[in-house]
Amino acid sequence: DAKTTQPNSMESNEEEPVHLPCNHSTISGTDYIHWYRQLPSQGPEYVIHGLTSNVNNRMASLAIAEDRKSSTLILHRATLRDAAVYYCILRGIIQGAQKLVFGQGTRLTINP
Amino acid sequence: DTEVTQTPKHLVMGMTNKKSLKCEQHMGHRAMYWYKQKAKKPPELMFVYSYEKLSINESVPSRFSPECPNSSLLNLHLHALQPEDSALYLCASSQEGRGARQPQHFGDGTRLSIL
Numbered sequence: 430d431a432k433t434t435q436p437n438s439m440e441s442n443e444e445e446p447v448h449l450p451c452n453h454s455t456i457s458g459t460d461y462i463h464w465y466r467q468l469p470s471q472g473p474e475y476v477i478h479g480l481t482s483n484v485n486n487r488m489a490s491l492a493i494a495e496d497r498k499s500s501t502l503i504l505h506r507a508t509l510r511d512a513a514v515y516y517c518i519l520r521g522i523i524q525g526a527q528k529l530v531f532g533q534g535t536r537l538t539i540n541p
Numbered sequence: 542d543t544e545v546t547q548t549p550k551h552l553v554m555g556m557t558n559k560k561s562l563k564c565e566q567h568m569g570h571r572a573m574y575w576y577k578q579k580a581k582k583p584p585e586l587m588f589v590y591s592y593e594k595l596s597i598n599e600s601v602p603s604r605f606s607p608e609c610p611n612s613s614l615l616n617l618h619l620h621a622l623q624p625e626d627s628a629l630y631l632c633a634s635s636q637e638g639r640g641a642r643q644p645q646h647f648g649d650g651t652r653l654s655i656l
Contacts, residue, residue: 465645526590526591526637528589
């Protein structure tokens with residue numbers, strides 16, 4: 430299983446942008462890059478995913494390096510509700526089903 | 542509120558007990574998943590069902606027995622568990638087909654404690 434590497438923790442201030450990095454140097458050509466986050470006492474929540482091009486949705490943006498060996502999740506204006514553990518995941522397909530292998534994740538703290 | 546419902550939310554059981562965890566979704570998803578999450582660790586995949594058939598078993602001990610009685614329900618039967626099996630058990634579901642690009646939807650889990 431291809432692995433991802435993320436910083437253990439990051440800290441930011443409310444209403445400022447946050448850039449969460451992820452390295453995935455062993456990514457294969459068919460692996461999608463997925464980001465999930467897990468708020469305290471909840472299950473993981475999908476944030477965004479991409480393959481090669483940068484992606485935007487209402488929650489965040491995903492910037493993918495040209496060689497696909499790294500990516501960055503961007504929260505444009507952090508709020509206190511964005512405090513969570515953010516997981517960068519390479520999504521593979523095994524026997525027709527998705528396989529998500531979670532990395533250790535980045536614990537994001539937002540200061541008021 | 543999540544669209545994947547897990548019951549019970551908490552479960553305490555002895556090592557000789559038999560219990561079951563339940564997961565239900567009504568989004569029409571045909572893939573369902575069980576994950577185990579220890580404290581301050583990421584979720585680890587246990588089982589994957591695709592179209593009600595077991596497609597992935599990540600070498601999980603036989604004291605955990607999954608069952609998918611229909612496309613909306615997923616059970617995890619527990620028997621003779623060990624204290625180290627205490628964890629948060631998460632269920633997820635996703636659409637299949639369409640290149641399987643759809644995200645997984647997670648429940649909030651069952652917190653299991655083994656005495």
